[in-house]
Amino acid sequence: SQQxxxxxxALSIQEGENATMNCSYKTSINNLQWYRQNSGRGLVHLILIxxxxxxxxxxxxxxxxxxxxxSSSLLITASRAADxxxxxxxxxxxxxxxxYGKLTFGQGxxxxxxx
Amino acid sequence: xxxxxxxxxxxxIGTGKKITLECSQxxxxxxxxxxxxxxxxxxxxxxxxxxxxSTEKGDLxxxxxxxxxxxxxxxxxxxxxxxxxxxxxxxxSSEYRRSSYNSPLHFGNGTRLTVT
Numbered sequence: 001s002q003q004x005x006x007x008x009x010a011l012s013i014q015e016g017e018n019a020t021m022n023c024s025y026k027t028s029i030n031n032l033q034w035y036r037q038n039s040g041r042g043l044v045h046l047i048l049i050x051x052x053x054x055x056x057x058x059x060x061x062x063x064x065x066x067x068x069x070x071s072s073s074l075l076i077t078a079s080r081a082a083d084x085x086x087x088x089x090x091x092x093x094x095x096x097x098x099x100y101g102k103l104t105f106g107q108g109x110x111x112x113x114x115x
Numbered sequence: 116x117x118x119x120x121x122x123x124x125x126x127x128i129g130t131g132k133k134i135t136l137e138c139s140q141x142x143x144x145x146x147x148x149x150x151x152x153x154x155x156x157x158x159x160x161x162x163x164x165x166x167x168x169s170t171e172k173g174d175l176x177x178x179x180x181x182x183x184x185x186x187x188x189x190x191x192x193x194x195x196x197x198x199x200x201x202x203x204x205x206x207x208s209s210e211y212r213r214s215s216y217n218s219p220l221h222f223g224n225g226t227r228l229t230v231t
Contacts, residue, residue: 042222
């Protein structure tokens with residue numbers, strides 16, 4: 001199966017609530033990235049966390065990485081209707097310490113934030 | 116958003132036709148990629164390039180071909196389109212970094228291809 005698997009597949013919340021999405025992967029990585037995709041558009045990079053980092057923040061986003069469990073989570077705090085989108089994790093596999101830039105994407109979590 | 120452009124945005128074409136999906140970026144990125152994405156599904160890498168005259172096939176087998184004659188341009192060609200090629204095709208680029216850490220991908224808005 002695919003390198004990145006995300007959970008849940010779909011998440012529906014009210015504005016102001018927090019949204020948490022999880023990603024699991026199989027092989028060792030250089031870094032893990034999260035992307036957002038609005039309907040009918042390309043993906044937009046949100047945040048990158050390196051394999052030697054455990055937590056990273058960017059605005060209302062908080063990402064954690066647990067390399068022992070091969071998992072990551074993305075938390076969006078105080079969600080807004082404009083956060084409605086699909087969210088993908090992508091892993092950059094570790095090939096002997098070199099990154100070839102061939103990201104492997106999960107199947108995504110569809111987030112719906114109701115106003 | 117990033118300066119990477121894909122044309123056309125939508126294409127409906129009959130079986131057997133030859134098509135070329137265009138992708139251009141103005142950021143001077145060395146690395147470029149083509150991903151295929153079915154609705155509601157994950158992305159699959161079908162082609163990538165590390166620079167001019169460098170192209171490799173990705174993890175998902177594809178009947179398409181690519182070329183990289185100029186840094187900014189990475190077109191994808193299907194010699195004979197079939198209904199099974201119906202999908203969204205996303206082009207991306209990234210900056211080369213002399214380290215083990217990859218830089219983020221910048222994506223175009225995609226071409227949604229329908230083969231009838």
